[in-house]
Amino acid sequence: MKIDNYEEMLELILDHSHEGVVLCDHQGKIRYFNRIYGETFGLSASKDIGKHITEIFPDARIPIVARTGTPEFGVIYRWKGQKLVVNRIPVKEKGRVIGVLTQVLFRDIAELRELSEKVNALQTKINIIGAELRQYFQAKYDLDDIIGDSQPILELKSQVRKHAHSSLPVLILGESGTGKELFAHALHRLSPRAKRAFMVINCAAIPKELMESELFGYEPGAFTGAAQKGRIGKLELVEGGTLFFDEIGDMPLEMQAKILRVIEEKEVTKVGASKPVPVHFALIAATNREIEALVQKESFRSDLYYRINAIVLKIPPLRDRKEDIPPIAQHFAACSECNPSQRPIRFADEVFSVLREHDWPGNVRELKNIVNFALHNLASDESLIRIDHLPLSFLKKRQESPFSPSPLPLKKVIRNKEKEILQEALRATSGNKIAAAKLLGISRSVFYEKLQR
Numbered sequence: 001m002k003i004d005n006y007e008e009m010l011e012l013i014l015d016h017s018h019e020g021v022v023l024c025d026h027q028g029k030i031r032y033f034n035r036i037y038g039e040t041f042g043l044s045a046s047k048d049i050g051k052h053i054t055e056i057f058p059d060a061r062i063p064i065v066a067r068t069g070t071p072e073f074g075v076i077y078r079w080k081g082q083k084l085v086v087n088r089i090p091v092k093e094k095g096r097v098i099g100v101l102t103q104v105l106f107r108d109i110a111e112l113r114e115l116s117e118k119v120n121a122l123q124t125k126i127n128i129i130g131a132e133l134r135q136y137f138q139a140k141y142d143l144d145d146i147i148g149d150s151q152p153i154l155e156l157k158s159q160v161r162k163h164a165h166s167s168l169p170v171l172i173l174g175e176s177g178t179g180k181e182l183f184a185h186a187l188h189r190l191s192p193r194a195k196r197a198f199m200v201i202n203c204a205a206i207p208k209e210l211m212e213s214e215l216f217g218y219e220p221g222a223f224t225g226a227a228q229k230g231r232i233g234k235l236e237l238v239e240g241g242t243l244f245f246d247e248i249g250d251m252p253l254e255m256q257a258k259i260l261r262v263i264e265e266k267e268v269t270k271v272g273a274s275k276p277v278p279v280h281f282a283l284i285a286a287t288n289r290e291i292e293a294l295v296q297k298e299s300f301r302s303d304l305y306y307r308i309n310a311i312v313l314k315i316p317p318l319r320d321r322k323e324d325i326p327p328i329a330q331h332f333a334a335c336s337e338c339n340p341s342q343r344p345i346r347f348a349d350e351v352f353s354v355l356r357e358h359d360w361p362g363n364v365r366e367l368k369n370i371v372n373f374a375l376h377n378l379a380s381d382e383s384l385i386r387i388d389h390l391p392l393s394f395l396k397k398r399q400e401s402p403f404s405p406s407p408l409p410l411k412k413v414i415r416n417k418e419k420e421i422l423q424e425a426l427r428a429t430s431g432n433k434i435a436a437a438k439l440l441g442i443s444r445s446v447f448y449e450k451l452q453r
């Protein structure tokens with residue numbers, strides 16, 4: 001067979017195409033269709049060319065596309081119970097629509113549909129994951145949420161402002177309850193990554209055997225018990241956000257080696273996968289352990305330590321910045337978490353003297369608990385926190401002290417002790433008053449009455 005006529009060649013191509021093609025002019029009159037289009041819709045060139053497309057398909061959108069000049073791609077067109085995929089493309093000359101070329105895909109519709117369903121399902125999943133990420137993996141605190149005007153706190157805040165824009169790893173050190181997590185949140189919030197995820201990995205809380213899949217994710221069926229669809233690890237999920245390795249001093253040695261590799265190579269390989277994928281994140285780590293001593297003892301890798309300590313924020317214990325106690329106590333007394341009814345609360349001056357005498361081994365967390373305790377101890381019509389609202393441990397210390405003014409009357413001491421026991425029971429029953437009353441072997445009404453006193 002010889003093909004030398006250009007028009008014949010074009011017709012040959014179009015007639016051997018597996019997709020239907022129809023060309024209409026700008027008014028919507030049919031000017032051409034190829035063989036498969038004619039066969040499928042029962043058209044013949046002699047009879048149908050020149051007809052308006054709506055004479056054949058009353059709901060045809062070709063006239064609309066001709067009018068608007070806007071193409072439509074991948075539109076599903078229902079015809080005799082079949083779904084066809086249609087592209088409608090305006091043909092323009094010098095900016096004016098002179099016709100509309102329509103392509104109709106007849107074959108493999110089922111396959112296409114399957115593919116489109118898969119894409120839709122994936123899109124839905126991505127949307128869900130995105131929404132979850134935003135909801136769960138967000139930094140909650142700003143620098144303003146960190147209360148305290150002591151020199152070390154002001155200095156730390158200015159360091160945070162200075163370094164937040166870099167992507168260098170930050171190591172936050174400090175005793176338990178000093179506010180390390182708070183500083184990590186604030187650092188992320190001030191960084192260029194603020195709108196991205198802030199993902200916390202608590203190295204002390206995740207069991208060693210789960211940590212790898214939590215961080216790296218795994219391929220479907222990577223190990224017995226692996227979820228069928230596999231899992232994306234946090235290192236991948238964080239996508240340009242911040243990873244906060246909390247309690248990094250407790251990270252198992254084996255995992256330390258793996259994390260070091262991720263930091264250095266900036267890629268992760270899922271458990272059971274053969275190829276790594278690139279990952280992007282900034283790193284903040286925190287620990288209340290003496291990390292240098294851990295390095296000396298070789299229970300923390302020195303190479304990882306030097307990788308994560310580019311910037312070190314050392315938060316001093318509360319006993320070394322006692323001037324922060326009154327503002328922090330006032331902050332807790334006013335915050336909705338501790339004071340849900342939001343009634344105005346004041347502190348008697350001697351309360352602050354007592355609080356200053358304490359050593360605060362549990363730091364700010366302990367102070368928060370004490371304020372919470374005192375708030376629960378207030379009668380509903382009281383708004384001034386006095387010494388006798390504080391837990392017995394404080395009062396005892398004061399009574400034993402030779403400088404203590406006057407010891408409390410026995411009745412008051414007993415009442416305080418009672419309150420402490422009630423609070424303890426409430427804590428043990430996660431705040432369930434009925435269960436707490438049962439635990440103490442008293443009736444519900446007595447429990448309520450004692451709690452109100």
Ligand SMILES: Nc1ncnc2c1ncn2[C@@H]1O[C@H](COP(=O)(O)OP(=O)(O)OP(=O)(O)O)[C@@H](O)[C@H]1O
Pocket residue numbers: 145146147148174175176177178179180181182183287288328331364365368
């Ligand atoms: N300067 C502060 N201002 C207000 N709240 C604070 C401050 N420091 C700590 N807190 C509060 O005290 C509690 C303990 O803080 P955080 O969890 O940040 O401590 P941490 O150093 O991470 O302790 P741990 O080592 O035990 O994990 C939290 O409720 C936190 O909001």
Ligand SMILES: [Mg+2]
Pocket residue numbers: 180181246
């Ligand atoms: Mg913490």
